Amino acid sequence: DAGVTQSPTHLIKTRGQQVTLRCSPISGHKSVSWYQQVLGQGPQFIFQYYEKEERGRGNFPDRFSARQFPNYSSELNVNALLLGDSALYLCASSLGLGGGGETQYFGPGTRLLVL
Amino acid sequence: DAKTTQPTSMDCAEGRAANLPCNHSTISGNEYVYWYRQIHSQGPQYIIHGLKNNETNEMASLIITEDRKSSTLILPHATLRDTAVYYCIVRVASLTNAGGTSYGKLTFGQGTILTVHP
Numbered sequence: 001d002a003g004v005t006q007s008p009t010h011l012i013k014t015r016g017q018q019v020t021l022r023c024s025p026i027s028g029h030k031s032v033s034w035y036q037q038v039l040g041q042g043p044q045f046i047f048q049y050y051e052k053e054e055r056g057r058g059n060f061p062d063r064f065s066a067r068q069f070p071n072y073s074s075e076l077n078v079n080a081l082l083l084g085d086s087a088l089y090l091c092a093s094s095l096g097l098g099g100g101g102e103t104q105y106f107g108p109g110t111r112l113l114v115l
Numbered sequence: 116d117a118k119t120t121q122p123t124s125m126d127c128a129e130g131r132a133a134n135l136p137c138n139h140s141t142i143s144g145n146e147y148v149y150w151y152r153q154i155h156s157q158g159p160q161y162i163i164h165g166l167k168n169n170e171t172n173e174m175a176s177l178i179i180t181e182d183r184k185s186s187t188l189i190l191p192h193a194t195l196r197d198t199a200v201y202y203c204i205v206r207v208a209s210l211t212n213a214g215g216t217s218y219g220k221l222t223f224g225q226g227t228i229l230t231v232h233p
Contacts, residue, residue: 033220042202042223043159056220090158101147101166105222106158
């Protein structure tokens with residue numbers, strides 16, 4: 001079975017540009033969460049989407065936005081890129097909205113470098 | 116979600132058991148303990164989770180103390196490929212938690228860097 005997939009794998013942008021990252025969840029999973037991981041730190045929660053609605057947001061500026069499509073895939077958009085946005089962006093999926101007993105499975109991530 | 120405390124780093128000899136401790140003294144009764152690991156620059160990999168009872172799967176065993184304030188992840192026969200950062204996370208179990216909590220949210224700390232030596 002295919003796991004969580006993300007595209008692209010690597011991306012280089014310049015300051016001020018906009019970027020769109022894509023995620024396809026495991027088949028049958030309806031929830032997608034996004035995380036940012038800067039070098040040397042653990043992943044930080046950005047968003048959760050379930051059934052196309054935002055169900056949670058972390059402490060990130062409005063430059064970060066996301067959406068979920070009817071097929072449960074998701075896009076993360078970041079506007080007006082800053083050098084500090086350089087990070088590994090991770091997508092995770094789970095069956096439902098969840099609670100502690102529902103496992104999240106992560107994709108391989110998209111490595112974004114902002115110059 | 117409750118905070119966790121893990122040692123910064125640990126070493127283990129190949130073929131030996133690796134025992135990774137985690138302190139979660141403020142855990143609530145409805146919070147699960149989850150373990151993930153992350154090999155360099157890859158996405159976190161789910162290992163195991165539990166609520167009250169000890170758990171075992173093909174990758175590892177999870178031992179939770181009776182008061183639930185700490186747990187230990189056990190890799191029974193560590194290999195070089197087990198070298199990774201191991202994260203212990205506690206996560207709410209109930210959907211009745213109010214206040215806009217995102218149940219999808221996993222709160223990662225710094226984790227434990229496990230190095231397995233030949």
